[in-house]
Amino acid sequence: MTVPPPVAKPGSATIATIADEVGVSVTTVSKVLNGRTDVAPETRARVEESLERHRYRRRASRQAATSQQIDLVFHEFDTAWAIEIIKGVEAVTAGAKVDIVLSQLGGAHSPSQQWLDTVYGRRPLGVLLVLCHLAPAQQRQLQRQRIPFVVVDTDSATSAMVPTVGSNxxxxxxxxxxxxxxxxxxxxxxxxxxxxxxxxxxxxxxxxxxxxxxxxxxxxxxxxxxxxxxxxxxxxxxxxxxxxxxxxxxxxxxxxxxxxxxxxxxxxxxxxxxxxxxxxxxxxxxxxxxxxxxxxxxxxLRDMAGTATRMLLDLARGEELATSRIDLVTELxxxxxxxxxxxxxxxxxxxxxxxxxxxxx
Amino acid sequence: MTVPPPVAKPGSATIATIADEVGVSVTTVSKVLNGRTDVAPETRARVEESLERHRYRRRASRQAATSQQIDLVFHEFDTAWAIEIIKGVEAVTAGAKVDIVLSQLGGAHSPSQQWLDTVYGRRPLGVLLVLCHLAPAQQRQLQRQRIPFVVVDTDSATSAMVPTVGSNxxxxxxxxxxxxxxxxxxxxxxxxxxxxxxxxxxxxxxxxxxxxxxxxxxxxxxxxxxxxxxxxxxxxxxxxxxxxxxxxxxxxxxxxxxxxxxxxxxxxxxxxxxxxxxxxxxxxxxxxxxxxxxxxxxxxLRDMAGTATRMLLDLARGEELATSRIDLVTELxxxxxxxxxxxxxxxxxxxxxxxxxxxxx
Missing domain, CATH: 3.40.50.2300 (Response regulator)
Structure with a gap:
């Protein structure tokens, strides 16, 4: 295997740069970015590797094309607890005329690549994860796609860079x-x-x-x-x-x-x-x-979900967050x-x- | 006001026929069909009237463009009851690789025109209504758009034509x-x-x-x-x-x-x-x-929701339902x-x- 060329300036690569480097067509790189499944796994891995090394990010102009939806994904739907979260999210999205796409991971702690691929295909305003987390490589994938994400009540210690709303x-x-x-x-x-x-x-x-x-x-x-x-x-x-x-x-x-x-x-x-x-x-x-x-x-729970949703919509508008980690107060x-x-x-x-x-x- | 011309053959009108008759552009008729809000209310009402009189229906070919989503709309999110419904729907959609767009009417019994407009804009595979109903004019609107709908646990006597799943x-x-x-x-x-x-x-x-x-x-x-x-x-x-x-x-x-x-x-x-x-x-x-x-x-509840979802996906594939009204058994x-x-x-x-x-x- 040849050593990949050094990266000139992180974040400056275009789809054409990536296609050139990997030796595939621009269409193939696009397919990988859009979560299409008609790319051979080996090719896909090489494209992903190059995208990651270049810290490729979609151009902001692409964002105008996104839908007015956010993804709300639960580790698992569960009892009246999940309804409180849903109510908190909906109270914010309804006012912002944003739709909620609801899913659950069936008890898994991180989403599957297949789930992420459908997200890339749909290009939501952002992804809200409840009681689950993204693996570091998944975080980078979403960043490349310029799809912001916020975690509610994380199930694990996440990096300080991941916007998170929890309670104490x-x-x-x-x-x-x-x-x-x-x-x-x-x-x-x-x-x-x-x-x-x-x-x-x-x-x-x-x-x-x-x-x-x-x-x-x-x-x-x-x-x-x-x-x-x-x-x-x-x-x-x-x-x-x-x-x-x-x-x-x-x-x-x-x-x-x-x-x-x-x-x-x-x-x-x-x-x-x-x-x-x-x-x-x-x-x-x-x-x-x-x-x-x-x-x-x-x-x-409702406040946590509402706060996280507002953070997500701020990120979707390209705003910087004042703080990326918020723990709301618990009381007896x-x-x-x-x-x-x-x-x-x-x-x-x-x-x-x-x-x-x-x-x- | 002039008397509108008689309808030649119900369901045979094209967008051009409607535009001609109302005296607006084809684009304007399209906008009304797509739930766009940049049409004057008076014009919109005239277009709607003409669409309805002609029993206009989208051509089936348009269906290919629909998303892989269904709309799940509740009268109101409520306690653990709603979670049972959501679980029942999700069990079917997950297998079919269909996403759920979740909303609630905030206690209203029928969706607003604004809500329907966002649905027309998104073109889901279908709409599942829980504990609420569509007014007859809304039913005809959805039929014109070729967006099928199924009602779970209806809150009112609906016509036998509306696919409904309830319990006894x-x-x-x-x-x-x-x-x-x-x-x-x-x-x-x-x-x-x-x-x-x-x-x-x-x-x-x-x-x-x-x-x-x-x-x-x-x-x-x-x-x-x-x-x-x-x-x-x-x-x-x-x-x-x-x-x-x-x-x-x-x-x-x-x-x-x-x-x-x-x-x-x-x-x-x-x-x-x-x-x-x-x-x-x-x-x-x-x-x-x-x-x-x-x-x-x-x-x-889960079975009711699952049965309704399967009916909706059948309708979205253009299949006929064997029966449009199912009441599942209750037991003590x-x-x-x-x-x-x-x-x-x-x-x-x-x-x-x-x-x-x-x-x-």
Missing amino acids: NWNGGLLAARHLLELGHRRIAVISGPEDVLCSRARVAGFRSAHDEAGVQVDPELVRFGNFAAYSGNDHGLELLRRPDRPTAIFAGSDIQAMGVMRAARQLGLDVPRDLSVVGYDNLPMATWIGPALTTVNQP IVRESTAPWRPGSGPASSSSGKAVVERTD | NWNGGLLAARHLLELGHRRIAVISGPEDVLCSRARVAGFRSAHDEAGVQVDPELVRFGNFAAYSGNDHGLELLRRPDRPTAIFAGSDIQAMGVMRAARQLGLDVPRDLSVVGYDNLPMATWIGPALTTVNQP IVRESTAPWRPGSGPASSSSGKAVVERTD
């Missing part, structure tokens, strides 16, 4: 644990989201910091990573609450997961909040309606599912065997 | 009331959705039919129309349960609304199901997780929120004044 998860974990410690609880469990998702780890770190502040040791057995679904809360909840030294309080990874924890308590004949305090996360509208109404950490909302620790509710009396198993379906 | 709401109401009557309840309330929405009335009709079957009279005071939100269930629930002759069972318009009813019961110190049986509607995933787990009518799912009527739980003992008001936020 560490603070959320801190507030939840402080509240329970102030109520006198000393054996507090946490069931977070997946361990490989950044926000899960940040919340657990905040939870630990509150314990450190209070001089209370965290029992490693009471720190769990699950997922944000109700069954995960139920599974971990049953396991935790069946322990002879069961926790007197559980901090859940989501409101939905907290519903699974509360169901576990009912299944074991434990009353929330008398025998067990439960704190959720998100503050979905339903948190006020379940019984007992859920004490939870408010994550301003105290309702009915938490109560002071009381003697007798703790682990000492929990092994009395008077647990009643509710009928389940 | 009458049967749902019948099953819920039969279940409660079989449990021995005699004072059963129903809180349905809005009275002007077809499915609400169908469910109440089914509820009445079950009473007729059983020879039990429906107290008109116990038949309520609200909306599908939790607060509506809470408001009507509190009002019903504070009556001296309070119902011993309530059939709610949605699972979300049922959560509001159950909260009303808790606020008044009534236990579900001991003092009050509650039946929901929809069978959202959360119905299994709330306490007590909700007895509810399963409305196969019995969980924990319903129990046999027991002496003492009824109205006679309910005015004892021992109601306790829970603290609320």
Whole structure:
């Protein structure tokens, strides 16, 4: 293989330069840029390599041709959580007369090349990614295409260059644990989201910091990573609450997961909040309606989504962002599912065997 | 005003015919067809009138130019209900490599002309309307544009010509009331959705039919129309349960609304199901997780959405539908929120004044 020629001036290459260098037609380079699939994989890889080395970027004049759409892509559609995000995005796009193209990655953490190719074909104003991230090479691809992107509630540590809107998860974990410690609880469990998702780890770190502040040791057995679904809360909840030294309080990874924890308590004949305090996360509208109404950490999902959408539309207009990383404030909302620790509710009396198993379906 | 010339053969007019007749350029007629806004309203109205009188239709050859997108439009994004619909649509579109453009009408029952104009500009494969409907003139507009449409869970009686997927709401109401009557309840309330929405009335009709079957009279005071939100269930629930002759069972318009009813019961110190049986509607995933787990009518939302999407894609390919109106089956799912009527739980003992008001936020 020959050594590729040095790059004269990054960003100055035209499609013709790339075509010349790779030894293909201008049409072929265009096809690669437009996400067309009728290019041999080997050719495509060579074109991509050259585009990347030259830091090729579409000329700004091409931007006029873009549609009035943004892509909103979820790691996975999920419960009422996703609706809050969609509502936040829509509140901004409706006013800007921009349409939302909705998709999900079916649980994958990064979009596939195929998905990106359809995006290049459509040329949206921008891409909004929720709870997923772009691999560095994918980021560069989108930059070459001059398609801006913003990440909402990233699932991983992204470079400071990636515009990101999140919320202060560490603070959320801190507030939840402080509240329970102030109520006198000393054996507090946490069931977070997946361990490989950044926000899960940040919340657990905040939870630990509150314990450190209070001089209370965290029992490693009471720190769990699950997922944000109700069954995960139920599974971990049953396991935790069946322990002879069961926790007197559980901090859940989501409101939905907290519903699974509360169901576990009912299944074991434990009353929330008398025998067990439960704190959720998100503050979905339903948190006020379940019984007992859920004490939870408010994550301003609609605001996060709205802020990210405004950033994306600013970028699409060619504006510079004042700041590329915004974390909105989390706060604790105290309702009915938490109560002071009381003697007798703790682990000492929990092994009395008077647990009643509710009928389940 | 002159009398417009008679139409030679419906559907045979070309853009040139229309332009000639109205006395405008072909470009102007094109602009109206493409939803462009740079046409004077008066001119536009005349063009529309002529298009409609000639029953103008785009030539099929234009269809090749359409995008690989469908429009999914909700009356309003709402809770986890909308996510079930979105999941059902996405399961079909993902396989067909079709994108979803998502919008909502902000509570309006029919799309605005402005919304339709953006659709004409984009030329999607088709339009899927959820819990809303197209006015007859709008239906004809879309037909002229050769953009097919399908309605999911229509909010009004549509002509048999409009492809519609729903579920058997009458049967749902019948099953819920039969279940409660079989449990021995005699004072059963129903809180349905809005009275002007077809499915609400169908469910109440089914509820009445079950009473007729059983020879039990429906107290008109116990038949309520609200909306599908939790607060509506809470408001009507509190009002019903504070009556001296309070119902011993309530059939709610949605699972979300049922959560509001159950909260009303808790606020008044009534236990579900001991003092009050509650039946929901929809069978959202959360119905299994709330306490007590909700007895509810399963409305196969994902299947409904998937079936409607397949119909729409068939129409977009120019296929004829075997049937234009499909109602999927509803069924009762019995969980924990319903129990046999027991002496003492009824109205006679309910005015004892021992109601306790829970603290609320």
